[in-house]
Amino acid sequence: MKHLLIVILLLMSNLNFGQNSIDPTIINNSRKSCVKIYSQLGKSIGTGFFISDELIVTCFHVIAKLEVNGTNVNWSIFQDLIAITENGENVSVTCISIPNNMSSEPLFQDFAILKTSKIIKDKAILPLALNIDHKIGEPVIFSGYPLGTPVMVSYMGTISGITKDKSLICVQASTNKGNSGGALLNNSGEVIGIVSLREGGMVYLQDFKII
Template sequence: MENQYNYYNSDGMNGNGQSETPFHEDNGGQKHQVPHGKKPQKKIPKAVAVTGFALLFGVVSSGTFLASNVVGSKVLGLTGVTKTNTTATKAVSSNASLSKSSSVVTSDVSSIVENVMPSIVSITNMSVQQVQDFFGGVSQKQSESAGTGIIISQNDSELLVVTNNHVVAGSDTLTVTFADGTSVEANIKGTNSEYDIAVVAVPLDSISEDTMKKISVATLGDSTQLKVGEPAVAIGNALGYGQSVTTGVISALNRSVSETNEQTGETTESDAKLIQTDAAINPGNSGGALVNASGEVIGINSSKLVGDSVEGVGYAIPISDVSDLIQNLMNQETKTKVAEKDQGAIGIKGMSVPAEYSKQLNMPEGVYVSEITKGGGAEAAGMTKGSVITAIDGTTVSSMDDLQEQLQYYAKGDKVSLTIQIPQSNGEYEEKTVEVTLGAK
C-alpha cells in the first residue's frame, strides 16, 4: 500500500514519498508430552502434597509476576529514564554501541554544539517580486526569507559560506548574521541549482576583529563512512528565530526524493542521494549543518517530508558528494549585481527545458535557443537556433529564470563563457563552449 507525502524545503517546494511498512514479531510456545509407559508414582501424603502445591504456586506466581514486568517494560516502554539517558550519553561519548533496551536515544550534545556553533550563520534573503493585482496591474513587493549557512573557508579577502541554492535564489540583498549577533552584507560566489548548493562571500574588511575572534571555520567530515543508527545533530536558523539545535540519528542513506511541479503536475526524481535523519528539520534550517558525534559536518540540511502520517523525516545533502562542487564554486569570481540599465544581453530568445521535458524529448535540461537576435553577441559567437544553454561561466542553468538571474551580474560589453549543447544529425547533442560579448538589453 502506498501513501503520498509532501516534500518541502524552506521555499515550500513539495513532492512525494513512500511510507515504510512497520513489522512485528510473534513468539511461539512449544508443548512437551509425557511419554507413555512410565510406572505410576506412589501416592504422596495429603499434608505433604498441600505444602508442595503451595510452594509450587509461590514459585510460579513469582515467575509470572517477573515475566509480566519484563514484557510490560518492553511492550509499554517502561524502562528507567535515568538508565536510558546514562547509557545513551556514554554511548555517544565513547562511540560504543547503544543499549538494545533503549527505546529513546537522548544525550548531552552541548560540547558538540559549543564547538560547531561559531561556524554557523543565519542568512536573510531580501528580494523584490512582481505582483499582479485583480485588475491586471503589476506592482513590486519586497519579501524576506531566512536560511542558514556554514563557514567553510577563508581567502585573502573573503570569508566563504556554503548554503542551499534555494536560500539565496532571487536575492536582491543577502545578509549574514554571525554567532555573536553581528550582521553584514554578503555576495553570491557561485550557485548550482541541480544539487541545491551555493557559496556566498563576506568581505573580511566588513567583519570586526571582535567578531573574527568569535567565529571559526567548520570541520568537514566524511559522509561516505556514515552508518545507519549513529547519532546526528542538526543546527540551523529554524523559523528565522535564530540558531537552534535538534538531535536524532542517521535514519537511512542514499535516499532519492521526488519533487512535483505544482503547475504541470509532473514528478521528477532528484539526482542527489540524500541522508535521511529524524533530527527535526524546519523551515529556516535549510543550508545548516548536520554534524556527527565528533562535531564534523557530514551534511547540509535541505528539506523534509510533511504529511498527516509522517514524522521525523528530514534530509541533508552528503558533504562528501558535493565537496568538489563546493570547491569549484569557491573558486569563481564573486558576483555583484549591475544596475538594470547597464546589464548585458546574450542576444537570443529562448525557453526553459525543465527536467520532465528533458527526459521526454531526449534534450539537455537548460535553455532552448528558439531565435538568434541579428547583430547580437550570440550571432557573432556563431551560436545557432536549436542549441541548449546549460551553463554560464561554470554556473549551471536549468531554466530561463536561472539564466536571467545570472545575467544580472554582467554589464554590456562583458564577456561570458556559455556551455551549450548542439543537436547532431543522429539525435545526440555535442557539448561546446563559446565566448559571447554581451550587448545592450
C-alpha cells in the first residue's frame, strides 16, 4: 500500500527553470509520463500521469460531472474518456477507482485512477514518494496541458511554506485550467502530489492510499 499526496495547487507567480536545478532526466520523465485526459461529451480537458503500465492517475473533477448541493455531491463519470500522449497516441481509458469520501468541502479527495484499453509503450512510470519530509526551498516540477493547449508545458517551482502537521504546503508555481491531474514531482523524481485547483496562493496536501 502506497501513499500519495493530493495537491490543490493555487496560482502564485510565474517561475522559470533557471531558479532551481532539477535533473533533466526527471523533467523528461515528467513529460513522458504525462497525458492529456479528454472527454468530448463532458467538454473536459485535464492532465494525468502513469503509475503503472495500465494505470493513470488524474483528478476526479477532470473525468466526472459534479453537482454540489449543500454537503452532498452528485456526480456522473464521462463515458468517452481518452488519454493522449505527447506524441499524439490516443488510448481509451476507463475509471476504476474514485474517492471514497465525497463531500462539498474544498479538500475532498480529488483523484481518480484510470485503466488504459491497451499498453502504451513509449512512456515513463512515476514512482510515488513515501517520504513526506519536504523542505522549504525544495524545487518541484509538473507537466500538463494548460487551457487545453496542444503542446505540453512543464513548470518548475519551489516549496515556500509548510505547516507543522505537514497538511498544508505553499508552492510558488504557475498553473492554469487544464493542468489539473498533473503529477507534482520532487527533485528525486517522485510524485508528492497532484495539481488539482488554482485559487489564491497556497498548495494543500491531503493523504490518500493506492492499494
